[in-house]
Amino acid sequence: MNPRQAEQASAERPTATVFESFDGWAQLLRQTEAQPPAPSQQPEVAGPPEATAFRPVVRRQMAILHIIDDGRDDGETVRIRGDGVSIGRSDGEILIPHDISMAPMHARIDRLPEGGWLLTDLDSGNDRGTFVRVLTAKLRHGSVFQVGMTRLRFDLGNPAAPRLIELSAEGIARELDCPAPHSTIGRAGCGARITIDDAFVSPLHAELHQTPTGWKIENRGLNGLWVRIDAPIKLGGPSQFQCGEQRFVFVPLAD
DSSP, X not given: OOHHHHHHHHHHSOOTTSEEEXXXXXXXXXXXXXXXXXOOSSOOOOOOOOOOOOOOSSSOOOEEEEXXXXXXXXXXXXXXXXXXXXXXXXXXXXXXXXXXXXXXXXXXXXXXXXXXXXXXEOSOOTTSOEEEEESEEEEOTTOEXXXXXXXXXXXXXXXXXXXXXXXXXXXXXXXXXXXXXEEEEEETTSSOSEEEOOTTSXXXXXXXXXXXXXXXXXXXSTTOEEEEOSSOEEEOSOEEEEETTEEEEEEEOOO
């Protein structure tokens, strides 16, 4: 996808549909932050302000993509200096060949002409998908999200009795009632209203709320709340996303 096509995709497919805010990235990026200089012992003397630190003003900004190693906060770092990068199991610039849950060509990040970056799922399939980590998200009929290693689909076919459909590689594993106006999701045996037998799920992992404008879900778990994207979304700041079982941290450098 070239920049012009990315711009058209962004315009034709609204992105501000389910995502309200992204989790903070302090823990993952702490190792890359520069340490502040020690305070000077000399008395301050008034004078002209120091020059602004050098940075490019003509060429376009870069971005950094961290490919997170299993169970760690760091991993391989890829610098995106061109107009985009594609990710897949067998095709693309970034390859994760041993992840059988990833599509051959799974997702792509493109630079937008007006600034910012666009994350697109490349038709990886309903049983795969590209997921972004969110703090809270609006849920619509058919929205798919992940807690721990478990993926759930929100079913609002009957507004009076919404359900969560637990998905597996073979299809539907379970159908779970989601009572209004509030339900909790957590690990089995820990007191949540909706229980998941998954060691990666926190005792209280997420909360669902029925609001005057619809349903929303909020993260409460250590391993985060991940929502599948249904259309290309603009990455305006540091973001985490997942393809197959591989997680990434994307950091655009400021304009």
